[in-house]
Amino acid sequence: MKFNELNLPEVVLKGIEETGFTDCTPIQEKALPLALSGKDVAGQAQTGTGKTATFLISIFTRLLNQQKTGAEHHPRALILAPTRELVVQIEKDAQTLGKHTGFNIQAIYGGVDYMKQRDALKAGADIVIGTPGRLIDYLKQKVYSLKDVEALVIDEADRMFDMGFIADLRFILRRLPSYDKRQNLLFSATLNTRVMELAYEFMNMxxxxxxxxxxxxxxxxxxxxxxxxxxxxxxxxxxLLRKMGMDRTMIFVNTKREAEYLQDRLNANEFPCRVISGDVEQRKRMKILSDFKAGLLPIMIATDVASRGIHIEGVSHVVNYDLPQDCEDYVHRIGRTARAGAEGMAISLADEDGAFFIEAIQEFIKQKIPTEWAEDDMFVHDYKRTARPPRRTDDKPGGRGGKPGERGGKPGRGESRGRSRSGSEKEKPEQKVAKPAAEEKAPSVDAAATGDAAAKKKRRRRKPKAKTAEQQPEQP
Structure with a gap:
């Protein structure tokens, strides 16, 4: 099916043509007719097959065909995504496809331009794309309202569960119009039982x-x-890097500590690379992504923050330096290559820990990953060595990040307090030593002071506290 066979507005078709799209992908061919007819859609397709364009075209068409009835500055469509990088990617695609629609499109995400985003949202936007955290922040400040939203999109819905967004989702959904008064679209590369439960809860059949x-x-x-x-x-x-000549490669690891260590070693051995993770400042993350997309950076090391929804053309290789603990993350990681009909290669290195995840991954993807044995000449031993950074509290033994509350994982509720208490207990002996030193600074008495002198000192301390008439006779 071609896009011009669908009943799309002229301005939407013009934006599609300028992007170079002519034929619909399989997910677009199945989902677009349903979405354009006004039905709610829960779509599942492989990553990189055009899910973003599907819901953007649907939203543009719906808003153009319906006259705005709500307040002028209230948003008409809301798109939710789990990561900042995905929000930026969706906004970029929306600005391209909707170039001639005249809609005001605003991205809302943490890490940058708090007041600038706040003012833009307060001034009014037709389509808001954002992460739940900052959207809720502005909602509580009453910067904007969701009562006039006509279309809702949840992208990478399965990740919303994994990253603990379910409470934030419900907070936002309660402030939207009733489910039968808006169109709801949900898309992801994987639609498991939990996602479909959410779909039937807030969507209209x-x-x-x-x-x-x-x-x-x-x-x-x-x-x-x-x-x-x-x-x-x-x-x-x-x-592998020397033999295959990987021009544009993404290397995935499970923890930031391992990512930083790998970055130091690759840079020391003349393979320029940068790390992108959740702890990296947002401006730096966007700069690294920009350089990688432009071909200025040949290798990008990333945690799973970059495994979802980011479209980078020309990624030739994806390397799982650490096999992911979540089977779905494997699908999204290797989906960064071979996008939009291109070809690519995904290389996985299974060490003593990663070998435990192979069976679950192969069962999930319903295929066996071809295994090859590295010959001796494929290993490089004359490389420059660097020191490993100190272990962090969010790194699990073996270099794997743990879940909240687990040993080596990020502290759960109360854990950080427990650690601070234990830390203060260790400092008690030092406090006992420091206490006499503090007392020495106070006005001293004669060196041969007796117990009576010390008692007088105590009485002098209590004397100001005695304010009532009953207490004054008790003073010596």
Whole structure:
């Protein structure tokens, strides 16, 4: 099906043509007719198959065909995404596809331009794209209202559960018009039972659309798995980089500490790279992504913050330096390559810890990952070595990040307080030593002071506290 066969407004078709799109992808061919007819849709398709364009075209068409009835400055459509990078990507696509629609599109996410985003939202926006956290922040300040929203989109819905957004989602949904007075669209590469429960809870009899669910990964991704010890992972990675000449490569790790260590070693061995993770300042993250997209940075190391929804053309290789603990993350990671019909290669290095995740991943993607054994000449041993950074509290033994409340994971509720108490207990001996030193600064008495002198000192301290007539006779 071609886009011009659909009943789309002329300004929307013009934006589609300028992006170079002519034919619909399978998910667009199935979901667009339903969405354009006004039905709620829950769509599942492989990453990189055009889900973003599907809901953007639907929203533009709906808003153009309906006259605005609410307040002038209230948003008419709301798009929710789990990560800042995905919000930026959606906004960029929206500005391109909706260039001729005249809609005011505003991205709302944390880390940058708090007052600028606040003022823009207060001035009025037709389409708001954002992460739940900052959207709720502005809602509580009454900067804007959601009572006139005509269309709602939740992108990467499965990730919303994994990242703990369910409470924030319910907070926002309660402030929207009734589910039967708005159109609801939900898209993700994986639609599990939890996501569908949410769909039926806040959507109006949604139509579920699935494209090739029996094959979770993209068709043009060549997958390969190497079994290697933890000490041999880096020598093998260097050998692969030198042998294959990976021009634009994304390397995924599970923790920030491992990412920083890998960055230091690669840079020391003349492979320029940068790290993008949740702890990196937002402006730096956007600069790294921009340089990587422009080809100025050949290698980008990332945690799973960059595994969802980010579209970067020309990524030739994806390397799972650490195999993900979540099966769905494997699908999204390798989906950063072979996008929009291109070809790519996904290389996974399974060490002593990662080997435990292989079976679950293969069961989830419903296929066996081809295994190859690295020859001796593929390892590089004459590389420059760097010191490993100190272990962080959010790193689990073995280099894997733990869940909140687990050993080595981020502290759960009360854990940080417990640690502070234990820390203060260790400092008690020092406090006992410091106390006499503090007393020495007070006015001193004669060196041969007796117990009576000390008693007088105590009485002098209590004397100002005695204010009533009953207490004064008791003073000596």
């Amino acid at each position: 949604p139509e579920k659309v699935s494209v090739t669910p029996e094959q979770m990964t993209a068709e043009r991704v060549e997958q390969v798995l190497y079994h290697v010890s933890r000490k041999e992972k880096f020598p093998l990675l260097l050998g």
